[in-house]
Amino acid sequence: MPTRPPDVARIGARAYRVPTPRPEADGTLLWPDTTIVVVQVEADPVRGLGWTYADAAVVPLIEGVLAEAIAGRPLLDVPACWAAMQHATRNLGRPGLVSCALSAVDIALWDASARWLELPVSRLLGRAHRAVDVYGSGGFTTLTSEESTRQLAHWVHELDIPRVKIKIAESWGNRVERDLERIAHAREIIGEDAALYVDANGGYSIGQAGRLLESLRDADVTWFEEPVSSDDLAGLASLRAPGGPDIAAGEYGYDLPYFARLLPAVDCLQVDVTRCGGYTEWRRVAALAAAANRDVSAHCAPNLSAHAAVTTPNFRHIEWFADHDRIESLFFDGCLDPTGGTVTPSMSVPGHGLSLRSDVAADYAV
Numbered sequence: 001m002p003t004r005p006p007d008v009a010r011i012g013a014r015a016y017r018v019p020t021p022r023p024e025a026d027g028t029l030l031w032p033d034t035t036i037v038v039v040q041v042e043a044d045p046v047r048g049l050g051w052t053y054a055d056a057a058v059v060p061l062i063e064g065v066l067a068e069a070i071a072g073r074p075l076l077d078v079p080a081c082w083a084a085m086q087h088a089t090r091n092l093g094r095p096g097l098v099s100c101a102l103s104a105v106d107i108a109l110w111d112a113s114a115r116w117l118e119l120p121v122s123r124l125l126g127r128a129h130r131a132v133d134v135y136g137s138g139g140f141t142t143l144t145s146e147e148s149t150r151q152l153a154h155w156v157h158e159l160d161i162p163r164v165k166i167k168i169a170e171s172w173g174n175r176v177e178r179d180l181e182r183i184a185h186a187r188e189i190i191g192e193d194a195a196l197y198v199d200a201n202g203g204y205s206i207g208q209a210g211r212l213l214e215s216l217r218d219a220d221v222t223w224f225e226e227p228v229s230s231d232d233l234a235g236l237a238s239l240r241a242p243g244g245p246d247i248a249a250g251e252y253g254y255d256l257p258y259f260a261r262l263l264p265a266v267d268c269l270q271v272d273v274t275r276c277g278g279y280t281e282w283r284r285v286a287a288l289a290a291a292a293n294r295d296v297s298a299h300c301a302p303n304l305s306a307h308a309a310v311t312t313p314n315f316r317h318i319e320w321f322a323d324h325d326r327i328e329s330l331f332f333d334g335c336l337d338p339t340g341g342t343v344t345p346s347m348s349v350p351g352h353g354l355s356l357r358s359d360v361a362a363d364y365a366v
Helices: 058-070 078-088 097-117 121-125 145-158 176-190 206-218 233-239 256-265 278-291 302-309 322-331 358-364
Strands: 010-025 030-043 046-052 132-137 163-167 195-199 221-225 246-249 268-271 295-298 315-321
Touching: 010 058, 010 097, 010 322, 010 358, 030 058, 030 097, 030 322, 046 097, 058 078, 058 097, 078 097, 078 278, 097 121, 097 278, 121 278, 121 302, 132 145, 132 195, 132 302, 145 163, 145 176, 163 176, 176 195, 176 206, 206 221, 206 233, 233 246, 233 256, 246 256, 256 268, 256 278, 268 278, 278 295, 278 302, 295 302, 302 315, 302 322, 315 322, 322 358
Parallel strands: 132 163, 132 315, 163 195, 195 221, 221 246, 246 268, 268 295, 295 315
Antiparallel strands: 010 030, 030 046
16 A cells, blocks of 8 residues: 555546336425436545436536545545535535535545545444444335335335335325325235334425324324425424424435524434535534434435444434435445345445446446
């Protein structure tokens, strides 16, 4: 190994669009495909890999403004690189696509640094857990009853994952009876011992969500995600109750001040490592939550989230999202196996242990 850590030499990015098996929907959005933007940071003799689920518009931002901000900087000074990128994008607006781009580069920087040091990312960041819990997530409103049965049974009875989540608030909360039917169906399929979560994606009004609480308790639903818009802090706070279910939100958090505002309104704070600002900002968000005696839960991007999760003392679980699991298993070697309901990132493989299958990914390039 060279005695002097290398400098950042080059940052490249490419977008890939992957069709869904069939159009998928939650309570407020329908999508026919998912776009992943993959970033590679080169610092001779190592290369780091990161990604975000965002529009292809972030590619020129990554290869332009962000690359210029960190080129020539010491690879191991990841927080300094992060700060340089944040400063360079001041006039572009941090929330949204800028933060997604920043997240992907930050993840790639940590991966490259860990590879140069021949350490796992989780060891470089500081491990707090050996393994962390996961929950199966999908349950799209477009699934037929038979498709939903297969998906739920696969998670709980084949993979032995004792936690699952389905989408509700179909058609912006205009099909409440079907929502309740789907909840009852899910409970029937998974049995009484598995945990059942629901996600409204902000589709209900405060009144609708409040009237559903008793039905959710009757079905032993313990997690109610985005019952109303995550921007409606007063609405979220009003739905918290000693009898549960836990109110959760945070997947649209793009900077630290957002999480600080949201924190008092939820029981568990969700963080997306590919949106919030990467591993660097994740650590600050988790500390903010710990100061308020809150857990954090990882939103999506499961194979990247796992490495942040095991470094977080106040961590609850990872959303093992069907779309992202499918894409990551297709695109990357080294993906984790959620069988049994927990994952344990390797302590012997440098970086986050993932490598891009360039030949496979090329078929989906934008």
